[in-house]
Amino acid sequence: MSFGPFLLLALMEGMVTSAVLALAAVGLSLVFGIMRVVNVAHGEFFMLGAVSAWFVSQWVPGPPAVAFVAALILCPLFVAAIAALADMVVLKRLNYQPEATIVATIGLLYILQQAALSFYGPDARPVPAPFNFRVQLPWFGYSGYKIAVVAASALVLLGVWRLLAKSRVGLIMRATQYDRETARAFGINVDRVYAGVFALGGGLAALAAVLIVPIQQAHYLMGTDPLLLSFIVVIIGGLGSLRGTVIAALLIGLSDGVISTFFAPTLAKIVATLLVALVLVFRPQGLFGRRAL
C-alpha cells in the first residue's frame, strides 16, 4: 500500500478514536463546566457502559443488532441513574466543595471498579457488532461499523449542542452554571439540575463505551485510558467549552491515529501529554476556554 491510502487509513482510525473520545470528554467537560466538579470516576462510567452492554448482549435474545440497540438505549440510562444517585447521595452532601468532590469521586472510582470485578469478573469479553459489512475502498476494505460509530457520535454531539444552546433545559443549565444562587431566586431547582447534569455526563460516557465495545472488549479496568484522554482533551480544549472539547478530541484522535500507524502508539501518548504541558504553560484556560470568572 502506498503512502496516500496508508495515511487515509490512519486518519480513519483516528476519526473513530476522536468520535468516542469526544463523547466521553464532553460528559466530563459538562460536569466540570456546570457543577465545577472534577469527576475522577468518569472513566468508570465509561467502563460500566461497556460492561453493562455485555450483560445486555447476553440477556437479549435474537440477532446481535437487536441486543446492540437495546444496549445503546438501556446502558446509558442505567449509568445515568447510577450517576444521579452518586450526585444526590454523595456530592450534594459535600456541598460540591472542589477538594472534597475530587476525593469522593476517587472513592467512587474504586467502588465501581471493584463492583465490576465482583459481578463481571476479570475477563475481557467481546460484544458482537450489530452489523459486519465492509466498505470496499479502491485500496482497502474498511469496517462499516466504525464509520457508523463516527456518524452516531457526530449526531449525539449535535444533539448535546442543540440541547445546551437551543432548548429550555439548556437555558436552565447555563443559568445555573453562571450563578446558582440567582438561579434559585428564579425558581430553578439547582439540586435537580446538578443531578441531571451528572447523569448526562455519565450517560454520555456510557454511550461512548457501548459504541466502542464491539471494537474493543469490555474489561473492568478499561476506564483508566478514557479518563486520562478525556482529561487531556478537556484541558486542551478548555474546561466547559463544548466546541473546544470537540476540536481537541479531533486533534488528539487524529494525531493518535497517524502517529500510532506510522511510528508507535507510545509516541502518540507522549505527543498528547506534551501538548497538555504546552497548553498548561502557554494557555492555561485551554484553546477555547475563557479565563476564570
Next chain:
Amino acid sequence: MLTLSGIDAGYGAVQVLRALTIEARTGEVLCVMGRNGAGKSTMLKTIMGLVPATAGSIVLDGLDVTGLPAHEVPRHGIGYVPQGRRLFAELTVAENIEIGLMTRRRGQRTREEVLTLFPRLRERLNQVSGTLSGGEQQMLAIARALCLEPKVLLLDEPTEGLQPSMIALIRDTVVALKATGVATILVEQRVDAVLSVADRVAFMTGGTVAETVDAAGLTPAAPQFAAYVGV
C-alpha cells in the same frame, strides 16, 4: 401581604438577623434603610430562602413560606432584584427574560408588558446582557423580576452607581407598580430617593428593625436619618 415575624437568620455561626419583624403591605412601597452590615440584604435573602431562617416565620398572603426550598419561594410570587443586579451575564437579554418568565410559567403577554415598560430592552433582545450599560443592566434585572408578575417585589439598592435619568426611570417604575397593587420592599441608601417613593420607612440596625415611620412625616433633616443611616 408579606409579614416577617421574629426572624433570626445568619451565615453559619454568624447571626445577622435578630428577632426581625417587618410587614410589606399591598400597594405600598416600604423603604428599608440602615448602615452597612445592618442586615438589609440578608433580610431580602432570608425572604427568598437563600439564607435559612433559624427562628420566626415569613407569611406571604396567608401562606407560610418559611423553610420552603429556595427555588419554591419565587414561584409563590416574590420577585427579587439582587444587589449588584446579578444578571446571567453570559446570556442574552431575551434569555434572561425567559428565565424570569419560566419561574411562574408566564407567557407572551407578560413578556410584552415588561418589554413595553422598558422599550430599551426590546431593542437589545439578542445582546449579551453583560455588555449592556449599567442602567440597562438594572432595567433588565427589574424586568426579569417583573416577569414573575410578583405580588411582592424586593429591590436591593437598585439605584447604586446609576446616573440621575436612570434613577428617575426606576423610581417611576416603582411608583407605577405600586398602582397595580404590588407590595415593594426597597433597600436604599439615598435619602432623596427614599423620600420620593416611600410610603413607610423602616430603619434597621444590628439585624433588627429599630423604628418604622410614615414617609409623609419625614424630611431630610429627620433625626432618624442621622441616627440610623449617618447622613
